[in-house]
Amino acid sequence: MKRHRLWLFACVMANIAVVAAAQGSADEPSIKSLQEMDAACETLRHAIWDHYDSSRINGEDLRQRTMAEDIADWVMSPETRAQLDALRAGIDSGNPKAMSDAAAILALQTRRLMAIDTYWSHAWYVRRQRALWMYWADLLPASITHDGRERIQELEQAAMHGFNPDAEMTPEAFKPLQDLLLAYDEERRKLSDPANAALQAQHIEQTVFDRDIPCEDNGPIKVDDSQPHPARVLKIPSLELYYPPEARHALSSGRVRVRADVDAAGCVVRSELIASAGDPVLDAAALRFAEHVDLRPATQDGVPVAVSVALPVNFVLRDPGVH
Amino acid sequence: MNRKWLWGLLASACINECAGGATPTPDLQQAVRSATFEVVLHKNENDKLTYEKALPLDLIPYVIRSDHYWSVGSAFAIGPSTYVSAAHVLLGAVGSQFGAPSLRDAAGHVFAVDQVLKFSAAEDYIVFTVSGAPDVKPLEIGENHHQDEVVIAAGNALGEGVVIRDGLLTSETPEDQDGRWKWLRFSAAASPGNSGGPLLDESGKVLGIVCAKSPNENLNYALPIELVLTGPKSARFDSRYSIRLPNARSSQVSTLKTQFDLPKSFAAFASAYQNVLVNQTRRDFEQLRASSTAELFPKGDSDKLMASVYKADLPTIVQQSKTDAWDTPEPDDAVNQDLPQHGLVSTGNTLGVTVFHIRRPEAASDERLYGDSAQFVELLLKGLKLTRQVGDQAIRITAMGPASSDGAFTDRFGRRWQVRRWPLGYADSYLVCYTLPTPDGVVGMTQLLPSGLLDIADQYLHVDADNFTMKYEGTLTQWKAFLNRRQLRPTLFEVDSLDFTATQAVSFQSPQFQVTLAKELMGTTNDSILDFAMNFRASGPDLIWDVGGIYLYKDDQRETSLGVVRYLKPGPSAPQDEKQNWAQMLTRAPTYNDVAGHNADYTKFWIRESLSANARDAASIDPNTNVLYDVYYETAARVYPDDMLSTERRLVGATRVLER
Numbered sequence: 017m018k019r020h021r022l023w024l025f026a027c028v029m030a031n032i033a034v035v036a037a038a039q040g041s042a043d044e045p046s047i048k049s050l051q052e053m054d055a056a057c058e059t060l061r062h063a064i065w066d067h068y069d070s071s072r073i074n075g076e077d078l079r080q081r082t083m084a085e086d087i088a089d090w091v092m093s094p095e096t097r098a099q100l101d102a103l104r105a106g107i108d109s110g111n112p113k114a115m116s117d118a119a120a121i122l123a124l125q126t127r128r129l130m131a132i133d134t135y136w137s138h139a140w141y142v143r144r145q146r147a148l149w150m151y152w153a154d155l156l157p158a159s160i161t162h163d164g165r166e167r168i169q170e171l172e173q174a175a176m177h178g179f180n181p182d183a184e185m186t187p188e189a190f191k192p193l194q195d196l197l198l199a200y201d202e203e204r205r206k207l208s209d210p211a212n213a214a215l216q217a218q219h220i221e222q223t224v225f226d227r228d229i230p231c232e233d234n235g236p237i238k239v240d241d242s243q244p245h246p247a248r249v250l251k252i253p254s255l256e257l258y259y260p261p262e263a264r265h266a267l268s269s270g271r272v273r274v275r276a277d278v279d280a281a282g283c284v285v286r287s288e289l290i291a292s293a294g295d296p297v298l299d300a301a302a303l304r305f306a307e308h309v310d311l312r313p314a315t316q317d318g319v320p321v322a323v324s325v326a327l328p329v330n331f332v333l334r335d336p337g338v339h
Numbered sequence: 340m341n342r343k344w345l346w347g348l349l350a351s352a353c354i355n356e357c358a359g360g361a362t363p364t365p366d367l368q369q370a371v372r373s374a375t376f377e378v379v380l381h382k383n384e385n386d387k388l389t390y391e392k393a394l395p396l397d398l399i400p401y402v403i404r405s406d407h408y409w410s411v412g413s414a415f416a417i418g419p420s421t422y423v424s425a426a427h428v429l430l431g432a433v434g435s436q437f438g439a440p441s442l443r444d445a446a447g448h449v450f451a452v453d454q455v456l457k458f459s460a461a462e463d464y465i466v467f468t469v470s471g472a473p474d475v476k477p478l479e480i481g482e483n484h485h486q487d488e489v490v491i492a493a494g495n496a497l498g499e500g501v502v503i504r505d506g507l508l509t510s511e512t513p514e515d516q517d518g519r520w521k522w523l524r525f526s527a528a529a530s531p532g533n534s535g536g537p538l539l540d541e542s543g544k545v546l547g548i549v550c551a552k553s554p555n556e557n558l559n560y561a562l563p564i565e566l567v568l569t570g571p572k573s574a575r576f577d578s579r580y581s582i583r584l585p586n587a588r589s590s591q592v593s594t595l596k597t598q599f600d601l602p603k604s605f606a607a608f609a610s611a612y613q614n615v616l617v618n619q620t621r622r623d624f625e626q627l628r629a630s631s632t633a634e635l636f637p638k639g640d641s642d643k644l645m646a647s648v649y650k651a652d653l654p655t656i657v658q659q660s661k662t663d664a665w666d667t668p669e670p671d672d673a674v675n676q677d678l679p680q681h682g683l684v685s686t687g688n689t690l691g692v693t694v695f696h697i698r699r700p701e702a703a704s705d706e707r708l709y710g711d712s713a714q715f716v717e718l719l720l721k722g723l724k725l726t727r728q729v730g731d732q733a734i735r736i737t738a739m740g741p742a743s744s745d746g747a748f749t750d751r752f753g754r755r756w757q758v759r760r761w762p763l764g765y766a767d768s769y770l771v772c773y774t775l776p777t778p779d780g781v782v783g784m785t786q787l788l789p790s791g792l793l794d795i796a797d798q799y800l801h802v803d804a805d806n807f808t809m810k811y812e813g814t815l816t817q818w819k820a821f822l823n824r825r826q827l828r829p830t831l832f833e834v835d836s837l838d839f840t841a842t843q844a845v846s847f848q849s850p851q852f853q854v855t856l857a858k859e860l861m862g863t864t865n866d867s868i869l870d871f872a873m874n875f876r877a878s879g880p881d882l883i884w885d886v887g888g889i890y891l892y893k894d895d896q897r898e899t900s901l902g903v904v905r906y907l908k909p910g911p912s913a914p915q916d917e918k919q920n921w922a923q924m925l926t927r928a929p930t931y932n933d934v935a936g937h938n939a940d941y942t943k944f945w946i947r948e949s950l951s952a953n954a955r956d957a958a959s960i961d962p963n964t965n966v967l968y969d970v971y972y973e974t975a976a977r978v979y980p981d982d983m984l985s986t987e988r989r990l991v992g993a994t995r996v997l998e999r
Contacts, residue, residue: 061979062941064980094981
């Protein structure tokens, strides 16, 4: 998201006239030479690439479309580029009509990109809020969620299916999206008590994890002295592998603390939740993860002994990144 | 170094100065001098070389430049028309452009060596007759010798004519290989050119032949003369040495033990001698191949090489690295020399061979490049920068005229090499070139070799040729001409097909993959450049050299290109980065995910995707596949994301992977 804001800043700095027109200024946009047109096109092209880069983070919206597809359909299509090319000769010879036509085309393209950007800023929150609401709604019977689902569906229809980047970018244009965002919050709040109760039930079951498959045999433990040594972590598997896809999709993250019981062979035989991430999916994943931490057992008087260790497990959502 | 023993056999010995004892009488000196000759070779003054400027020949010392002969050693008479010298002195004339060796007396009369009567490579002696009748009283043979007696060494020191110097017989040293005889060690002064001269006792009787060098001290070597007198009338070889294939690291000990009958004329002897050495080298290589099959490419540590595609501008030779892994390192000391009209000569060194790539100037026809050896070598010399040292000046050789021989060699991959040699008469050597035609010109390898080593060097160069790899490069126009030259193109184009039609820029099909690149994919023209990167592939017991990657560049700026590149599943010993790349390709992780990327300043854009047989999307890539293809498009043009996506989709749609 940050890159979009940067782009807006760059746009303003690079080509105030075009952007001013795009934002509905009363001034006519100004293209007075091929150089100016090329500069405006370049600014727009770079902005398109920046938005394309972020498209993967935004994912698909309720229309099952991506931001990259919206941009490809609406902004600087091959036809538009051909129109601009056709105007070049006129601009070069100082034809004012060609200049104003080019400026108008560029203004429209820029306005569309800004509309798409604004829409997708909302769509990203919609996706997140929707996931949170759905997570609770799916835990509960239809009798409880029916009315809420109907309301949300209606608002989703209104917010998503009417998207038109040529519409005026007034606060009213984005009202349906904002209404939808509010509705997710409201409906989620309504489900709070029964959902927490349902989760509580799951939560209790998943605070303890008993190993059911044996640990790998790493051979005898070598002990060099009779000093007491605490259990030591030898190797931690990549947490990314244990990050549940559903939690990732719901943009859920958090820190879990697990107490792991380590036997004299260094095998985690049981893990117990000490502090929850607030998401039972992550809690359960942390318990499974603890089982795969490779430990050297504690030793006392030169003999390996069973102990319990506390393992912090921190699930952090990472930007999948652009290359 | 495996080639060293051969050089040792042919090199002239350098012998040091040392202190002397009592002075021989004038009569004795006269008798010794008249029986001792210089061994000389007639200079070849008919070079067809052209230099960057007139040679400053007056910088050459007067005595050398005014002599029509090169003085290479000494010889002496031990009987009526029976002469003796060190073997290595006369072997310098084997294969020489200077013709047969001769003896020259103090008056300047020259007598050509006629019949070879006895020869021993190990003991380093040769017995022969000469044409004509020198007026000479042979030296008498000494009956015996004892330590610390005064001795005289006579010979042609430093080309100054025969000089006589004295010293002591200091000791006797067993020869190195098996102690088969004892060298006489003496302290009489000896200089380069003394080799082959007599070592005499105080009364002028021959004790031995001055043979060898004492590198840093005054303890020179002579072979006892009785070994020569009792030796059989044949040419004998008996030596032990280590040898290895030029591109492999492991060596083995080999023994050369053979003989042929004498007498023979010097020419017949020289030819038989060369046959012995060439056959021995051939046999050594066969034995090396048979005994180290398990270590030689494509066996041994070949995972990395088998999984890689070679696409460097300069060709190279498959060789074993210091870790024993087989590799195709880019040549060292790479130098590019521009030629007019976009021509280029690139040279570099690998395994002691200079490899090169000549992109011919636009006006030069491929026919002349392959058919006109004078024109070819003139282009090569622009990059090779061969010089002739005259005094303290290095004068560039700019042309060499037509090759003196023009042959062919077909290597194990069916590539047809042109093998050509140009003489450098002044140095008694040849420039040897092995070349392969490419669409844009030629690639090849070259070496400057002494005349006598040509046939043996060919054995080494055949191994190098069998392990030679390169890329094929050229404009589409050049490719069309190249493919029409059926007699020169490699046999792989009998299996793989490459076509150009009006609408399709390039249509390629091999048993592994096929790709059809339409012209409008990126605005291809006849001047677009097509590169074939090559790789090795195992097919049952056979090793196949085939196209591993196709790269099509819109123009010679090489900024916009698309390509299909083969990747083999890396073996267990392959480097970590190759394994990681494979994992990314297998899962279509970035950057193989059909998502366009760009650099920070929006000047380079790329998109790529991995493909396996019958796979059209990420989900259908066979996780157990052994081969994946990277299909990419790259440009520096002002593109939009959908330009990249649509080009990539069409490219993927035009590519079919046939192997698994």
